Amino acid sequence: DTGVSQNPRHKITKRGQNVTFRCDPISEHNRLYWYRQTLGQGPEFLTYFQNEAQLEKSRLLSDRFSAERPKGSFSTLEIQRTEQGDSAMYLCASSLGQGDATEAFFGQGTRLTVV
């Protein structure tokens, strides 16, 4: 399968715990994005990487969220001290971009439930 891969698919955690999600983009895609989606809403942008550089972060992204993309390959999204409001589907997408707008391909997402 050469699509965007996300792990785990589901995560249940207790409030206050830290969680980490992994995203493996489509091979050779230099752009990687994280989005969050809650029920009945469209995906909401969190952050964007071009290769290993994090170039854009949403103003809504609290200090408890951090993302990395070492060596410009896979990416991780960590949420510290989880809160019930963090419960959502976390989506990763990647695209091959050398100029302006290009289509982003999404993974299946990681569904986080904070209890």
Place this chain on the structure above:
Amino acid sequence: EDQVTQSPEALRLQEGESSSLNCSYTVSGLRGLFWYRQDPGKGPEFLFTLYSAGEEKEKERLKATLTKKESFLHITAPKPEDSATYLCAELSGAGSYQLTFGKGTKLSVIP
């Protein structure tokens, strides 16, 4: 502030009954208008990108069009397997790669 508005929120069609979904976007600075399909519990699946007013793209029973203020997703003779949520997103603003999504239109096609 960027805003994408989709209508209707939900649409029920009989199999074979053609219709259109609407997406209104922020007028200034549009760099791309995207359509995605999303099935329950899955990530969005890319359908189309439109870049300028007057542009049209087709794929099977779907056709996307773009005007200066809105985009339409036309569904011709839909089948039950077309049932899904259709999301519209805009890319705007110089130097940003942030997609702003609408809430989607949930389409149900009844046999």
